[in-house]
Amino acid sequence: MKDYINEVIKLTDLKQNKPINEIVYEGLRTAIIKGIIPVGERIKETEYSERMNISRTPIREAIKRIEDEGLVEYIPNIGVIVKKVSKEDVEEIFKIRIALETLATTSAMKIMTESEFEEMHQLLKKTEEANSRNEVKAVIDLFSEYNQMIYRFSRMPRLDHMVTRLRDYLARFRDISLTGEARRRKALDEHWIIYNIMKDKNYDVVPLIISNHLDYAKSYIMQEIEKIEKK
Known part of the structure; x- marks a missing residue:
């Protein structure tokens, strides 16, 4: 043991x-x-x-x-x-995450500087390089850094404090959802889309893009939980 x-x-x-x-x-x-x-x-x-x-x-x-x-x-x-992670746990956490990430993204894109957008762009390029080398742990860590960057750029310390309590939960779900190569590729493509939307100040589509991005991750996790429950 x-x-x-x-x-x-x-x-x-x-x-x-x-x-x-x-x-x-x-x-x-x-x-x-x-x-x-x-x-x-x-x-x-x-x-x-x-x-x-x-x-x-x-x-x-x-x-x-x-x-x-x-x-x-x-x-x-x-x-x-x-206790095991239940489907109800996943549903609740992702509802909270969608709300918080939509708020953080729309707040950040209004006030980000060109140098901050460049920092985000370089991070995405670094993630692409790690993904091309199939460095799974590095990609997962960089995804986490990307999410934290958006909260940091939103300049909303109370919001960042609120999400800190969720980060351990999210890390557990993130590790499950990003183990598959196809899922990592899709998630990275979605991060590029979110970056471009933020840079173009396209506020209207943010809620839909964030919701679709996280709903896909949630569905993947639900499937993995079902596999575990059948064992």
Whole structure:
């Protein structure tokens, strides 16, 4: 069995200048969302406490917060286990994502400078080069950088703060949706389309393009979840 707790410990740097309960919560939450702790795995409060050399209180508080988010569930006579990603989770996250990305894109395109458009253009070219070499991880990382760039260029710090809480979820979905070569190619083509629309200040089509772009990604993820459920 893989040592999941050791991976959680790596994510939980107790030297950070934060309350210990917040550090434990963030580390455990990230490990669950990124799939380091797999679906169905039981989270044993005592074992984590002993291995991390801390009291059970911050572990218990972290588990409670994560349970409130719907990432784990308590099952009588078994304990707390990691919940699977459901189709309902995907639907909800993508509805939120469409709304936020439409707002970020329309806000950014109104105020972006020529140098910022050039920065985006160079990033897309870099992504093309990585994709041509079939460097999947690099392409996925660059897609994430592209999305973050739009939020940064929107100059809406509160909006960026709101989406920060979603980024771990989105990273998990993004990794699923971009494993296929054809899907990566289509996603990259769509990023070019969004770039051109932003540069041309074509505000009217932004909601439709963003919605279509993300709906396609959502459909791909739904298909992958169905495959997993049939195994």
